[in-house]
Amino acid sequence: MSSKTVNELNWMIGGAQGSGVDLSASSFARSCALAGLWVYGTREYYSNIKGLHSYFEIRTSGRQIRSKVEGVDLLATFDAETVVRHADAVNPDGGIIYDPAVSQTPIEKVDTLYKDEVRQIQARLAQEGLGSDVDAILEEAKGRGVKLFAIPYGALIQEIAKRLETSELTRLNRIVNVLAVSVSLSLLGLDRRYMEESVRQAFAASRKQKLVEMNLAGVDRAYEFAKEKFGEGGLPIRLAPIQNKPRMFVVGNQAVALGKMAGGCRLQTYYPITPASDESEFLEAHENFDLLGGESNDGKGSIVVVQTEDEIAAVTMAIGGALAGTRAATSTSGPGFSLMVEGMGWAGMNEVPVVVTLYQRGGPSTGMPTRTEQGDLKFVLNASHGEFPRMVLCSGDMEECFYDAFRAMNYAERYQLPVIHLVDKGLANSNMTILPPDPNLVDIERGKLILTSGGGAPKDGEYRRFAPAEDGISPRAVLGLKGYRFWNTGDEHDELGHINENSENRIRMMKKRMSKLETADREIPVTEKVGFYAAAGRPDVTLVSWGSSKGAILEGMELLEKRGIKAEFLQIRLASPFPAQAVRERLSEAKLVIDIEQNYSAQMAAVIAEKTQINIKHRVVKFNGRPISCNEIYDSVRQIVARPEANERVILTHGA
Amino acid sequence: MSSKTVNELNWMIGGAQGSGVDLSASSFARSCALAGLWVYGTREYYSNIKGLHSYFEIRTSGRQIRSKVEGVDLLATFDAETVVRHADAVNPDGGIIYDPAVSQTPIEKVDTLYKDEVRQIQARLAQEGLGSDVDAILEEAKGRGVKLFAIPYGALIQEIAKRLETSELTRLNRIVNVLAVSVSLSLLGLDRRYMEESVRQAFAASRKQKLVEMNLAGVDRAYEFAKEKFGEGGLPIRLAPIQNKPRMFVVGNQAVALGKMAGGCRLQTYYPITPASDESEFLEAHENFDLLGGESNDGKGSIVVVQTEDEIAAVTMAIGGALAGTRAATSTSGPGFSLMVEGMGWAGMNEVPVVVTLYQRGGPSTGMPTRTEQGDLKFVLNASHGEFPRMVLCSGDMEECFYDAFRAMNYAERYQLPVIHLVDKGLANSNMTILPPDPNLVDIERGKLILTSGGGAPKDGEYRRFAPAEDGISPRAVLGLKGYRFWNTGDEHDELGHINENSENRIRMMKKRMSKLETADREIPVTEKVGFYAAAGRPDVTLVSWGSSKGAILEGMELLEKRGIKAEFLQIRLASPFPAQAVRERLSEAKLVIDIEQNYSAQMAAVIAEKTQINIKHRVVKFNGRPISCNEIYDSVRQIVARPEANERVILTHGA
Amino acid sequence: MALKLADVRTDLHNDWCSGCGDFGIEASLQMALTEMNVDIHRVVIFSGIGCHGKIVHWTNAFGIHTLHGRTLPFAQGAKLANPGLEVIAISGDGDGYGIGAGHFVHSGRRNVDMTYIVHDNGVYGLTKGQASPTQKLGEQTKSLPQPNINSAVNPIMLALAAGYTFIARSYAFDNRHLKDTIKRAVAHRGLALVDVLQPCPTYNDIETKAFYSGEDRPDPSTHRPVPRVYDIEKTGYNPLITTDMTNEDVDKKTLEVIRISNEWGDRIPVGVFYQNENVPTYEDRIMRRVPFYLDQPPATQQIQLQNKKSAVDLSSLLKELTIGG
Amino acid sequence: MALKLADVRTDLHNDWCSGCGDFGIEASLQMALTEMNVDIHRVVIFSGIGCHGKIVHWTNAFGIHTLHGRTLPFAQGAKLANPGLEVIAISGDGDGYGIGAGHFVHSGRRNVDMTYIVHDNGVYGLTKGQASPTQKLGEQTKSLPQPNINSAVNPIMLALAAGYTFIARSYAFDNRHLKDTIKRAVAHRGLALVDVLQPCPTYNDIETKAFYSGEDRPDPSTHRPVPRVYDIEKTGYNPLITTDMTNEDVDKKTLEVIRISNEWGDRIPVGVFYQNENVPTYEDRIMRRVPFYLDQPPATQQIQLQNKKSAVDLSSLLKELTIGG
Ligand SMILES: Cc1ncc(C[n+]2csc(CCOP(=O)(O)OP(=O)(O)O)c2C)c(N)n1
Ligand SMILES: Cc1ncc(C[n+]2csc(CCOP(=O)(O)OP(=O)(O)O)c2C)c(N)n1
Ligand code: SF4
Ligand code: SF4
Numbered sequence A, B: 001m002s003s004k005t006v007n008e009l010n011w012m013i014g015g016a017q018g019s020g021v022d023l024s025a026s027s028f029a030r031s032c033a034l035a036g037l038w039v040y041g042t043r044e045y046y047s048n049i050k051g052l053h054s055y056f057e058i059r060t061s062g063r064q065i066r067s068k069v070e071g072v073d074l075l076a077t078f079d080a081e082t083v084v085r086h087a088d089a090v091n092p093d094g095g096i097i098y099d100p101a102v103s104q105t106p107i108e109k110v111d112t113l114y115k116d117e118v119r120q121i122q123a124r125l126a127q128e129g130l131g132s133d134v135d136a137i138l139e140e141a142k143g144r145g146v147k148l149f150a151i152p153y154g155a156l157i158q159e160i161a162k163r164l165e166t167s168e169l170t171r172l173n174r175i176v177n178v179l180a181v182s183v184s185l186s187l188l189g190l191d192r193r194y195m196e197e198s199v200r201q202a203f204a205a206s207r208k209q210k211l212v213e214m215n216l217a218g219v220d221r222a223y224e225f226a227k228e229k230f231g232e233g234g235l236p237i238r239l240a241p242i243q244n245k246p247r248m249f250v251v252g253n254q255a256v257a258l259g260k261m262a263g264g265c266r267l268q269t270y271y272p273i274t275p276a277s278d279e280s281e282f283l284e285a286h287e288n289f290d291l292l293g294g295e296s297n298d299g300k301g302s303i304v305v306v307q308t309e310d311e312i313a314a315v316t317m318a319i320g321g322a323l324a325g326t327r328a329a330t331s332t333s334g335p336g337f338s339l340m341v342e343g344m345g346w347a348g349m350n351e352v353p354v355v356v357t358l359y360q361r362g363g364p365s366t367g368m369p370t371r372t373e374q375g376d377l378k379f380v381l382n383a384s385h386g387e388f389p390r391m392v393l394c395s396g397d398m399e400e401c402f403y404d405a406f407r408a409m410n411y412a413e414r415y416q417l418p419v420i421h422l423v424d425k426g427l428a429n430s431n432m433t434i435l436p437p438d439p440n441l442v443d444i445e446r447g448k449l450i451l452t453s454g455g456g457a458p459k460d461g462e463y464r465r466f467a468p469a470e471d472g473i474s475p476r477a478v479l480g481l482k483g484y485r486f487w488n489t490g491d492e493h494d495e496l497g498h499i500n501e502n503s504e505n506r507i508r509m510m511k512k513r514m515s516k517l518e519t520a521d522r523e524i525p526v527t528e529k530v531g532f533y534a535a536a537g538r539p540d541v542t543l544v545s546w547g548s549s550k551g552a553i554l555e556g557m558e559l560l561e562k563r564g565i566k567a568e569f570l571q572i573r574l575a576s577p578f579p580a581q582a583v584r585e586r587l588s589e590a591k592l593v594i595d596i597e598q599n600y601s602a603q604m605a606a607v608i609a610e611k612t613q614i615n616i617k618h619r620v621v622k623f624n625g626r627p628i629s630c631n632e633i634y635d636s637v638r639q640i641v642a643r644p645e646a647n648e649r650v651i652l653t654h655g656a
Numbered sequence C, D: 001m002a003l004k005l006a007d008v009r010t011d012l013h014n015d016w017c018s019g020c021g022d023f024g025i026e027a028s029l030q031m032a033l034t035e036m037n038v039d040i041h042r043v044v045i046f047s048g049i050g051c052h053g054k055i056v057h058w059t060n061a062f063g064i065h066t067l068h069g070r071t072l073p074f075a076q077g078a079k080l081a082n083p084g085l086e087v088i089a090i091s092g093d094g095d096g097y098g099i100g101a102g103h104f105v106h107s108g109r110r111n112v113d114m115t116y117i118v119h120d121n122g123v124y125g126l127t128k129g130q131a132s133p134t135q136k137l138g139e140q141t142k143s144l145p146q147p148n149i150n151s152a153v154n155p156i157m158l159a160l161a162a163g164y165t166f167i168a169r170s171y172a173f174d175n176r177h178l179k180d181t182i183k184r185a186v187a188h189r190g191l192a193l194v195d196v197l198q199p200c201p202t203y204n205d206i207e208t209k210a211f212y213s214g215e216d217r218p219d220p221s222t223h224r225p226v227p228r229v230y231d232i233e234k235t236g237y238n239p240l241i242t243t244d245m246t247n248e249d250v251d252k253k254t255l256e257v258i259r260i261s262n263e264w265g266d267r268i269p270v271g272v273f274y275q276n277e278n279v280p281t282y283e284d285r286i287m288r289r290v291p292f293y294l295d296q297p298p299a300t301q302q303i304q305l306q307n308k309k310s311a312v313d314l315s316s317l318l319k320e321l322t323i324g325g
């Protein structure tokens, strides 16, 4: 069996929302992680609470991985729909686990498929001379070499019920998930103890011993059954434990939450919205946290999380908090941000540090709430009427989510302006194993903040909140600080903060505010502005991108290199102030530049054109709401490199 | 007296808000217009109801004029502040009308001056060795050659009271305005009958005979007094009647309102905001209007104007109306638009024709509510999360306000998308004489609208609101039309309008929507996209601009030409879809290009860079909230042409 | 030609959770549509964002699924543009009483002749169960990490304060009552609110179906559950404000509405709380300014002539603005 | 050290119209500030956009002139970040009851311990006199082209429905009453509303100073005007909700509040309508979750160590998320 690939797997599980698919996926991932493997998982689901189809892909590997890959090695299903939707994604030498009880289900009876989808599948099967039910789909797969593993879930559950001497079949039915995962792991040859531990950890919080027992019985029976029935299963992949170092297993919005916490955020306001609210709920669930060497309050710090009546209140309440001197943030998605723009302008005008984490999702309007997109870049760069400075950070991966969330809090206070931290659903809902982030890599920098009377005391006795300053940044006092009275207004104002419409004052204040962006541009090291990943050798192609495409691009580059195409990668991390010089330098030397983005119009390319007058002719865009895979990067770049003139704009379409 | 300039005058009047300055200005302008002269007037005022300083400049001429000019020929004042603020703007051979009763007022007693302003003026006077009161200012002016005309308003009013045998001195005091205007006109030699007629017209609506009498008595006494006292006054300017053709005398927001009305708008929603609400109030005051050849309803049509609870309601209510089949619009300024962006996205997603007239004003945030700016361009181009097509029209003058308002209604229905009509405070609050616009120059084009059952009937019996179409535009039915049921949702949807998250459907729908911009770009004639004003001969410089700078640029070009600088002018009228080809063609041939804008960052230059990769290095910007004058154009362009390398960015600062 | 239920249902897959009270509301609404004396082609249903919002897709009438919290202004825009439409606006409690509270209040001030149904389930369903504005202070439904920190609004009282002229409450699983209430709301001249108590089995484990139907408290003699929900009109309560009532009478009625609306716990009142047709509708008010409004509302006016030119005769207006001549 | 009025005034030029009721409110507020037992350095005043909004610039305390309609969320943010601040939020009636109605309602549900003063002049002053939400249906103030088309809200009732725990009304030109009411509002534990009847001589020619003071109706014997405004507390009314009251008592009081608040015309009630300190404040509610909230609120927590590193010890959290090891 030496021809087997070891520890390179893409596993998929699907099922109705709310039927426990998420639990399956995480217990699979956890088992792998417990075995020391690296994991990268993505989640796809509809804007629905229960019943519509959702699926997870879990990649696992012996080395760290950070993107989605095309082709499923093993597809675990327990309903008809998952077979129908995903069988065609299974690699020719992969496998499908299915329930023989659903194999007779006609396609048109899967009523959570759209009518068009049913018609398309039926037409395809008809063309191949196949029937029109799940069996036909399975047959089709088998024809391609896919191995089929029938699991009589019902019978297995009956047996387990007997063993446990229980009659709670409804509850037991839920262990169908554990069965599917366990059969998978057995087929892949991973020792059952990882799955057992995974189950124990999963139910640790609930403290329901009964539940743990049931599930462990499921693991037991499933491993047994698979061994008996399929032996080694004939799959070309094996999973083998490799080490045992601790790893964090996080989703993107947790990484952001941790970064905010470490970065000093003590007031988070939010209005519920997918996929942002998970972050706020995580913060709320951890509102009391440990302090280093703190004696007072039992060494506890805390964050106040407020659910507001809408996003207008969320942003303005955060601003109110920031005025009082706390680091304040809010978190939202496109529709919510659309309501925040007036507040952003006020913060810009009054030089208030406030951070908005924006989880981009499919737009416009309500769009595709649970799908990913990078469609809000130009909006946030220009949001709100009039002109004021703002900073925009774009995170490309889990680690950047953490550090950028931390840095956003710093930037906001250092430059006294609103900061937008751009992430997206792809990051927010992906989970992966990473090495624990180190909060000590970033200092807390509060800039010209006056927290105590006497600090940065005004020379002439009168505190002037908007006093002129070389770098545009005036010493900032907080509400309630004796001797530092100030005023704020959304109107143009004088140095004290009172309304002032005088022409010279206006010009001075506009210049002062806008010049802060130049200060930031000067002070921030280029490594925080762009990421650069050189090619091994003289590059054939320069890829430019931002945000969550990063992982797929880095892995796509490896694939390209294997085929002799040397790619380098310029990742824009700071969209405002825009690192025009760095970008111009990189791009003006480039041979062939390809802009890669998850939106329709290649928004970053537009920004680059505006800021550098470099027109990136070649563009790879994806806007179907599904994240980019490394293979799509590989394919599209190869296509363009092969025939640049014929492929100026490549639209990626993968993803079910 | 043949050395006198005839019919070229810049007259200014100032005073406290609410003290009747606006009435004075319009009666002056009206008198000139009655004499057949062309008029152009601008208004400056604070965000205040009563008491703070406001002033009007009225230019009048024998030929049509369309911009502000530097230097005042005759300054009419009746308070101290106006003298203090504006005396220095009076041309050396001009004049100042003032009340000797205020000449002893110390500068620091003018408490509506900001403290800084007081200090500055005092310092200036001290340096010149002058006192520190109004007299000192007058003396300073006199030193420059300015003529002073003292009008003892109080005494004159007493006399008039006696003549009229009235004791209503408080009411009579208000005729101080009429006195100042009449003295002005007398000094300028315009026959008093124009002023008399002007007074009659001004009070025609109020039907208060007494008021008319009082004011006519004022005209009488003022002319008398001026004649006695100053004779011809020694001013180098005369006004002489030239013809008597009817002219419209309009302010910008009336021009927009008329264009909307003619353009078929029948539902206007609004939330009060400066300087937009005047338009809605004009519409409301004229909600019942005449129809051509209409028999029903006594030949009356009507528009429903709704004051909403906020701008979110304004835009969504307009959208609701549009869905029912009416042409619907709303009107706002920056802060209001900031609240409308979510609604815009919904309209974009659901392909609903809705028009938003955006009166730009000084930003960001509350900014300078009564001052002008062109600061919202990039915001409206990118407003709201995600990507959807929108059109953006930019009007450059009164006539364009009318025709663009009309066309905006057409475009919205033809391309089934939200249209933003960008104007600004400079246009909205300026008034001028124009030839009456001709609504017949534009056809009403409703595009693929189905208003009656059977029109554009669906082939397969089922109406599909978002049916695919070559040009991206599907036949559009309205709510309540039998046989044409449809659904809408902000979510991505199928052809019927139901939620659909399928990947292929998503790609198809995104392409369909976005392609409408290409259709519009193809169909709309270039003359509606850009204005082009050639130089007389081979141009030395190409000016690029948009919106209300147009008038100043055209007149500035004339001034430049006199000094031998030949300028051509490219006016961007359609900002989306952006006429990239036309602009690229014009600019790539240009020798020296100067971008002129009324904002801080030269936003249109950024858009041009993005769309054409042409970087316009030279920029003239103004962001102090005061409109550009033709002289500022002249000066700044001359400065750049003389030394291009030393003057990449010129900031204009004029205006009190 | 009488409509059948199937006529007013689309054939789309309904993706609400099984047991969701929304099904009851959908069925009642659709039954009301078949029984009502209105032309179904003129019926337009608006909804907001939330689980409830999908109702328009399951219903075979013009269906506009709007933005979160904005149902009311969208709906009013359509109705004012074409008063011939029969407009039914639908919200969730988060949508309508939460983010939409401002519109809720101001719509009452207008009294546009239409119906407003609110799916009141105490939670934000579609965003996974956060507390909605009708959830009580200190309650802790399933998915809350901590007890609810905000006090609840009383929608009946809020509606009264805002000026709604028809205020009712019903219960999602009392089909007949809900259907009849919707019919009465539609028939009402003016803005009609129907607050519908709606179990959300997925996230609200407090105000469940069992709770409303009193399954925890069987009648000692019959052993059958005693429902908490009771119909105030069956107790003899009369919601009508009539023209012959004195100001004191009206005051008294108002106070009674509020008193009853505060009942919760063992007795939960449903029924029509308040109906007052003596307040002019917004349409009536427009008519005073625009005499031909109802004959030629915005949506049906001819705006162009045969030759495509504007139908408007601007001449008198232009004259008004013209000087000289 | 007692403050003098001059200490709490800035020396800026005040640009309200002469005779404006805002002057009365300003004076009363400033007098209250001098008389109140709070450290003026901890006082922060928030205002909205409108004529009223400029009040913070004339007042010598921290002054935040916010956005139109958003006064309340700004103010709550500051108060929650630092509960040691004495926060006074100020709105116009357009600002607070119009565009801000949603925040108005939801702030009531929170009951943050602060004061909210509304300048209630029946118009949108700063945008030139459009009708505000408190202007009555059919009224036509000076600058309206047509009679007002919307019904008025009753702010007292709305506040009650929303959960305000102190609800008062006063009159801009009754300095003493207004000042005292503001002091009581500030002293109140919880969210306190003071609706202030404010003449706008420029745009509201109906509810004028003369109207409120009854200049059109002299007492037949004394020939002195009989003011319309009367103090309910002087008639023996007691606004307090006490812990020993039964539910029925509370209900009765509530209904009385509403009944009185509906009075308008010949008798216009002012005074404290309702005060209930038995409802926990939002701060109390936070304390149940975050025990050290009041000692170490967000604004005063140390977030960094001496060496500039984060003060947070993430290790237990990271462990929670860690697998293996
Ligand atoms: C502006 C905006 N903010 C937030 C959301 C996210 N969102 C979707 S549904 C929902 C709440 C729905 O609650 P409710 O109105 O009670 O409806 P239910 O799901 O309970 O039927 C929210 C907050 C959104 N779509 N738009
Ligand atoms: C979002 C937004 N919309 C509109 C405005 C314009 N605006 C300025 S003041 C005002 C109304 C003020 O009325 P009110 O709150 O009653 O205050 P008052 O002037 O009467 O004191 C409005 C609508 C604005 N500033 N912001
Ligand atoms: S989450 Fe609740 S409201 Fe939404 S569909 Fe499920 S049960 Fe119904
Ligand atoms: S407009 Fe009215 S509210 Fe505003 S300052 Fe003048 S009088 Fe006062």
Ligand SMILES: [Mg+2]
Residues within 6 Å of the ligand: C050, C092, C093, C094, C119, C120, C121, C122, C123, C124, C125, C132
């Ligand atoms: Mg709900």
Ligand SMILES: [Mg+2]
Residues within 6 Å of the ligand: D050, D092, D093, D094, D119, D120, D121, D122, D123, D124, D125, D132
């Ligand atoms: Mg007001």
